[in-house]
Amino acid sequence: MTQNRRFPVRLDLKQGTVDMSHGSGGRAMAQLITELFHRYLDNALLAQGNDQALFSPPPGRLVMSTDGHVISPLFFPGGNIGSLAVHGTLNDVAMAGARPLYLAAAFILEEGFPLADLARIVESMADTANQCGVPVVTGDTKVVERGKGDGVFITTTGVGVVPEGIHISGDLAQPGDAVLVSGQIGDHGVAILSKRENLGFETEILSDSAALHELVADMVAAVPEIHCLRDPTRGGVATTLNELAHQSGVGMQIREEAIPVRPEVMAACELLGLDPLYVANEGKLIAICPGDSAERLLAVMRAHPKGKDAAIIGEVVEDGLNFIQMETRFGGSRVVDWLAGEQLPRIC
Amino acid sequence: MTQNRRFPVRLDLKQGTVDMSHGSGGRAMAQLITELFHRYLDNALLAQGNDQALFSPPPGRLVMSTDGHVISPLFFPGGNIGSLAVHGTLNDVAMAGARPLYLAAAFILEEGFPLADLARIVESMADTANQCGVPVVTGDTKVVERGKGDGVFITTTGVGVVPEGIHISGDLAQPGDAVLVSGQIGDHGVAILSKRENLGFETEILSDSAALHELVADMVAAVPEIHCLRDPTRGGVATTLNELAHQSGVGMQIREEAIPVRPEVMAACELLGLDPLYVANEGKLIAICPGDSAERLLAVMRAHPKGKDAAIIGEVVEDGLNFIQMETRFGGSRVVDWLAGEQLPRIC
Amino acid sequence: MKYVDEFRDQKLARQLAGAIAAEANPGRQYRLMEFCGGHTHAIFRYGVQHLMPPNLRFIHGPGCPVCVLPMARIDQAMAMALEHEVRLCTYGDLMRVPASGRRSLLKAKAEGADIRMVYSTQDVLRIARESPDRQVVFFAIGFETTTPPTAVAIKTARAEGMTNLSFFCNHVLTPSALRTILATAGPDGVQLDGILGPSHVSTLIGSRPYAFVPEEFQTPVVIAGFEPLDVMQATLMLVRQLNEERCEVENQYRRAVTEEGNLKAQALMAEVFKTREQFEWRGLGFLPRSALALADTYADLDAEQRFPVDIGEPKEVKGCECPAILRGVKQPTDCKLFGTLCTPENPMGSCMVSSEGACAAYWSYGRHRAPAPQAQAL
Amino acid sequence: MKYVDEFRDQKLARQLAGAIAAEANPGRQYRLMEFCGGHTHAIFRYGVQHLMPPNLRFIHGPGCPVCVLPMARIDQAMAMALEHEVRLCTYGDLMRVPASGRRSLLKAKAEGADIRMVYSTQDVLRIARESPDRQVVFFAIGFETTTPPTAVAIKTARAEGMTNLSFFCNHVLTPSALRTILATAGPDGVQLDGILGPSHVSTLIGSRPYAFVPEEFQTPVVIAGFEPLDVMQATLMLVRQLNEERCEVENQYRRAVTEEGNLKAQALMAEVFKTREQFEWRGLGFLPRSALALADTYADLDAEQRFPVDIGEPKEVKGCECPAILRGVKQPTDCKLFGTLCTPENPMGSCMVSSEGACAAYWSYGRHRAPAPQAQAL
Amino acid sequence: MCLAIPARIIEIDPATDIAQVSLGGVRKEISLALVNDAQVGDYVLIHVGYALNKLSEEEAEQTLALIREMGLLEATEEEGATPGGQA
Amino acid sequence: MCLAIPARIIEIDPATDIAQVSLGGVRKEISLALVNDAQVGDYVLIHVGYALNKLSEEEAEQTLALIREMGLLEATEEEGATPGGQA
Numbered sequence A, B: 001m002t003q004n005r006r007f008p009v010r011l012d013l014k015q016g017t018v019d020m021s022h023g024s025g026g027r028a029m030a031q032l033i034t035e036l037f038h039r040y041l042d043n044a045l046l047a048q049g050n051d052q053a054l055f056s057p058p059p060g061r062l063v064m065s066t067d068g069h070v071i072s073p074l075f076f077p078g079g080n081i082g083s084l085a086v087h088g089t090l091n092d093v094a095m096a097g098a099r100p101l102y103l104a105a106a107f108i109l110e111e112g113f114p115l116a117d118l119a120r121i122v123e124s125m126a127d128t129a130n131q132c133g134v135p136v137v138t139g140d141t142k143v144v145e146r147g148k149g150d151g152v153f154i155t156t157t158g159v160g161v162v163p164e165g166i167h168i169s170g171d172l173a174q175p176g177d178a179v180l181v182s183g184q185i186g187d188h189g190v191a192i193l194s195k196r197e198n199l200g201f202e203t204e205i206l207s208d209s210a211a212l213h214e215l216v217a218d219m220v221a222a223v224p225e226i227h228c229l230r231d232p233t234r235g236g237v238a239t240t241l242n243e244l245a246h247q248s249g250v251g252m253q254i255r256e257e258a259i260p261v262r263p264e265v266m267a268a269c270e271l272l273g274l275d276p277l278y279v280a281n282e283g284k285l286i287a288i289c290p291g292d293s294a295e296r297l298l299a300v301m302r303a304h305p306k307g308k309d310a311a312i313i314g315e316v317v318e319d320g321l322n323f324i325q326m327e328t329r330f331g332g333s334r335v336v337d338w339l340a341g342e343q344l345p346r347i348c
Numbered sequence C, D: 001m002k003y004v005d006e007f008r009d010q011k012l013a014r015q016l017a018g019a020i021a022a023e024a025n026p027g028r029q030y031r032l033m034e035f036c037g038g039h040t041h042a043i044f045r046y047g048v049q050h051l052m053p054p055n056l057r058f059i060h061g062p063g064c065p066v067c068v069l070p071m072a073r074i075d076q077a078m079a080m081a082l083e084h085e086v087r088l089c090t091y092g093d094l095m096r097v098p099a100s101g102r103r104s105l106l107k108a109k110a111e112g113a114d115i116r117m118v119y120s121t122q123d124v125l126r127i128a129r130e131s132p133d134r135q136v137v138f139f140a141i142g143f144e145t146t147t148p149p150t151a152v153a154i155k156t157a158r159a160e161g162m163t164n165l166s167f168f169c170n171h172v173l174t175p176s177a178l179r180t181i182l183a184t185a186g187p188d189g190v191q192l193d194g195i196l197g198p199s200h201v202s203t204l205i206g207s208r209p210y211a212f213v214p215e216e217f218q219t220p221v222v223i224a225g226f227e228p229l230d231v232m233q234a235t236l237m238l239v240r241q242l243n244e245e246r247c248e249v250e251n252q253y254r255r256a257v258t259e260e261g262n263l264k265a266q267a268l269m270a271e272v273f274k275t276r277e278q279f280e281w282r283g284l285g286f287l288p289r290s291a292l293a294l295a296d297t298y299a300d301l302d303a304e305q306r307f308p309v310d311i312g313e314p315k316e317v318k319g320c321e322c323p324a325i326l327r328g329v330k331q332p333t334d335c336k337l338f339g340t341l342c343t344p345e346n347p348m349g350s351c352m353v354s355s356e357g358a359c360a361a362y363w364s365y366g367r368h369r370a371p372a373p374q375a376q377a378l
Numbered sequence E, F: 001m002c003l004a005i006p007a008r009i010i011e012i013d014p015a016t017d018i019a020q021v022s023l024g025g026v027r028k029e030i031s032l033a034l035v036n037d038a039q040v041g042d043y044v045l046i047h048v049g050y051a052l053n054k055l056s057e058e059e060a061e062q063t064l065a066l067i068r069e070m071g072l073l074e075a076t077e078e079e080g081a082t083p084g085g086q087a
């Protein structure tokens, strides 16, 4: 009668849904963790089942970064919230020039969320983490009532180690530096918009969601004098350049023509009244390095598959107003400001 | 006309509310971060304004732990979600015997959330982090639409360093070990319940929300042979003991009479049909150590203000079923099982 | 806590245990049914069975309102919430009770049904006042203890002229169930030597309604409180009646139970409710005059009339022995599903849900059957 | 993109700039009003003003539907959403427009108003179909370009017998505003030498409705597309008319604009709408016969009638020069709030919201006034 | 069935028939709609937010006295009896 | 005002008067309710999900030709003219 099988009835990963008991701390939660999270994210540190992971990092300076992921739709062309949550944080770690080591993942699940979707998400997180060689070593699960969440939110936190001799920070850009971008911009934002039912448009565009730490490793190995790296996510390239200009107390002069944008992305933006400079990316980076290293850095980037369309898009200039000025494709000049509010589809 | 003040109109921390633009990546978000998060959480690493924090940890093994915080109500007797988010993660780091070093915090804000409440929460987080000597060095902010969140969720992640010679893990309990608790149980859960409008009861009970890393530092210094530490949060002492028994493949024999419970907590539980063993704590720990170290450990715990009501509540026994058995105050014996589902107020 | 702690005293318990052991005649069986789940819970939680002589056995009765609620009524409530999109208010106890197709209110809520847990009918009234545009249904369950609070809410709803609140009434009557148990007892059913009578139900209805038990069924009754000393004292009183071949209704729980009970509450129930011709009890079948419906003058507040639903034949889980357990003829350990497929996390039957259900009590407190170390010390 | 990229060609632009510079008579001023915000946007985004000789100046007109919407109408829509609890559908452009008391639809939404951004009236129909129990209001704004899609939705709502959808109509008529601008021009108002006529509005209404401009006001009009070469070519055409002392309606945007316009759309508008006796335009005041309301046969779908609201006197921000800017008599830099208290994050007036608003365009593209380095290279 | 617990009335609002009861330092609001003539100081049995009945102090003491007596009688007769366990 | 963009019709559902248009690799669903006799292959001006009008290829080419002519005339006359900036 009494027996030792911990969970006599398996979690129903086909028809089941998340309910409040999955966040209660009791056996239903233990079962969710065992049969879903541990099953996919399988690694020795996680399997210990402690509330924390213990590891011995290589010597050197560490970086830590955290990001909450709240995307809608959860599944989009080129990825889902699970793969994105891995890429996003790995990239923020890598943007210090660091090698990512470990990830932590905290899930906030909404009551009623299908376990099948959760399993797909966690599986894809696991695959992504595997491919990147960066395991999810500790985690947490909470459940909120229906109407107090949005399916699933995933907050990931990463730690990584910075090679010696690398000093990368948003406040190090200097007049004379070159500004580079690692590839075509705007793909992620447009891929997401294309799944918004009411916009009714279709493209072949996939999110560029990707991990950039290997590209960064090549870059810092070849050009250790890089000053800034940042991934132009929310707010797009325009916002990231403004952030960097402000942090470093400089201005920038960029050339619209030099900025790689796919024609489909351009077309979708025209349709919706958006500007690709403000559209989110999830697998691109902005790099700023001394002007005379720029060609060398560009060559290294182009040699890596994730930087093959890299381009030098402008240079850092002195400017007390920290403006980003752009020479337009048409030959005019404009200020590229921060995004104000949200970028919404417009009619005029 | 044009001028360099970055945010001409200050954030309205009295009447303002969070809106979607605060999560857009644009200037409204930059302003929220500058005038609210950085203002309160003020420290050199955060002030750099990078997407990650860079630091040189002391040599040794590191631990990392993450927890999402989703509590309702956000403000409760003895704390709020901000202080809780600091304590909760520091404690999970400390439960490896570690000294916490740094925290990361990711906020998910619901559209419409009052900025005044957010400021109170972040201020209290900052105070708590300050008192604990563990700064919040990196963070993230997302905004979700109304009805897709619950005011604010805070996911914190902590890293810490484990002193040499300390080996603490949930799978190390052995028959003959003693089981200790650091103080009165159930305070947090009852304090939260007392604020649920529909239960209509009042107590003087405050949440026990507190950081335990200093208590832990004393404990591991004096008794480095401690086998397990865990904070009995969701699911309470009963669930934590079951987790540890299961992880270590042992059983436990505990004595109801030895477990410290405040009379008010006991009374509230009687009123609502709850069992204090399953009620959450946020400033208590369970420690398991070799039986012959138990009195020494107890003395060290009692010497610290956060362990002054510590007690030895039972011992680890061999048991293939990994049961927690309890000698009741009445003199009977019962199994103390995992919590099934949520613990809800009952009528029968 | 006054009136609580005194009745949990370990030393007195040991002495009472000694007295029972001394007085129990080794030559006979004492098969005592504790009617109420509250007694069942106390017996398991405090290990009372351990303190009894081997020839004295407690048989768990049907006195758990959650356990005796037939699956069809849960299906019906779920259909109201899902099809009529009402805001369904219910006590937390019902959330996890299995309905047809392994569903439950908890799962329906996760799927989007608007289900609110309440602690009191005062909450129900508050919810209805706060959402005048929303139809609110109170899923009312319980014995005579829980019925008067529903009656208060019904009267209040009428007095305030609420048009958005109605009541799905599942209140049942204890004496009727007791009669059925006794009528089917005997060689083919459960064998009973005495009854531990209801505690808080009796607070309301008094001790008089049990007079039929000794009269018609020649079985002694002792009304007993829910604290462990109450149960033990009442047990000793039954042992003495049996030893002395007395057969009467005695009242151990005198501090809360009188002969006539709470007349005010009784009047309220009489005004607001009428007795149903019959009603289904899980395990006991359709029992005549065993449940309440809203009186004709309150019929407009009856959710069954306001929100008619069409549910299929409820599908009981194969192998679940709840019905036999509720009649006292089987024990949880007689069920093949107990502890394998049926656990408190995944209850197959209602007896595994409520902490008063025999299966849940057995799982939580009685599962580990090695003799408890302190039993020796007594 | 065909019909787009060709009209953004840098080399042709340089050549056109050269032609304008060559043909413009240095002895006179060319004060050209681009009526449309679309032109304003193109002029700033592509730096067209940089390419013009110093005596040729663009004056920004009132042709931005967001900019000319009076604050009272936003207040009214917000009141419908908050007091009548309707589901308010609106184009994204309106979300951040300041209403009284520094509020906006974005803030009302954050405070709990049910406000949905739509991209098309097709979405509005879908939303209304999906929530039959909910009253849905479409907050319709725009010139003749955006009006026919609203007409389609109104006809569809009627055809499908929808009872939960209504329309808060704020559609305005371009020629009427143009007449007002011209009538108040002169020594005390704006001084105009020529008009760049509407682009997409003309697609619908055709080129004929502008005949009154040369006839009554002796001012030449060139209807111009929104691509930068369109604007430049039309500018050259105006320069030539002025140099040659011609005064007529010319059509640069021939690929999309005919004399008669889109007759099908015109018929639809005529059926569904009627002209209001007068309507307030921000900056221009109450203009006679300058806006549309639902025709009497569709009056039951009029949200203003279905959800009457009582709003106070709207409170304009002190110091905001939007009205003067919309009349062309001031520039954004003449406003004391520009760039200090008024920025796109914290707009004080509607001209700082829409990317077609003169203040927003000026902020985004023209704020930095040092000569752009590449201007030298041209 | 029917979880109920005794608590002491510490305050009554006669207008609403709502009382505050106290139990081990916890205060709770309950309805007195089901009981007559409850007074501050009385102990009442609380169930789902209602007082079901008053408790009789006298009866409680008599019950306890009886329990003690039943036990003591025995204790003198068979000190240390240890009945066998049966689950 | 009135953001609109030309796109090519690639598919028409005559039952609903809904068309698929294509623009630089992007497909979008739009309504043809406002135009008569639009055919697959036509370019239409898209605004808030509706086709406003067909575009005339012939007129577009003539316009471009005129622009070239206007510019060329000048280019020969004043090569390299650099008008001064004014914001």
Ligand code: SF4
Binding pocket: C319, C320, C321, C322, C325, C332, C335, C336, C337, C338, C339, C342, C343, C347, C348, C349, C350, C351, C352, C359
């Ligand atoms: S163990 Fe489960 S299935 Fe078996 S009788 Fe009890 S409730 Fe029914």
Ligand code: SF4
Binding pocket: D319, D320, D321, D322, D325, D332, D335, D336, D337, D338, D339, D342, D343, D347, D348, D349, D350, D351, D352, D359
């Ligand atoms: S800058 Fe702002 S306040 Fe000034 S006119 Fe423009 S919109 Fe109005």
Ligand SMILES: [Mg+2]
Binding pocket: A065, A066, A067, A089, A092, B051, B052, B139, B140
């Ligand atoms: Mg980050």
Ligand SMILES: [Mg+2]
Binding pocket: A067, A088, A089, A092, A233, B051
């Ligand atoms: Mg990031």
Ligand SMILES: [Mg+2]
Binding pocket: A091, A092, A095, A230, A231, A233, B051
């Ligand atoms: Mg980043």
Ligand SMILES: [Mg+2]
Binding pocket: A051, A139, A140, A141, B066, B067, B068
């Ligand atoms: Mg956790």
Ligand SMILES: [Mg+2]
Binding pocket: A110, A146, A147, A148, A149, A150, A151, B147, B148
């Ligand atoms: Mg939701």
Ligand SMILES: [Mg+2]
Binding pocket: A051, A052, A139, A140, B065, B066, B067, B089, B092
């Ligand atoms: Mg943790």
Ligand SMILES: [Mg+2]
Binding pocket: A051, B067, B088, B089, B092, B233
């Ligand atoms: Mg924790």
Ligand SMILES: [Mg+2]
Binding pocket: A051, B091, B092, B095, B230, B231, B233
């Ligand atoms: Mg923990």
Ligand SMILES: [Mg+2]
Binding pocket: A066, A067, A068, B051, B139, B140, B141
């Ligand atoms: Mg971030």
Ligand SMILES: [Mg+2]
Binding pocket: A147, A148, B110, B146, B147, B148, B149, B150, B151
């Ligand atoms: Mg909410």
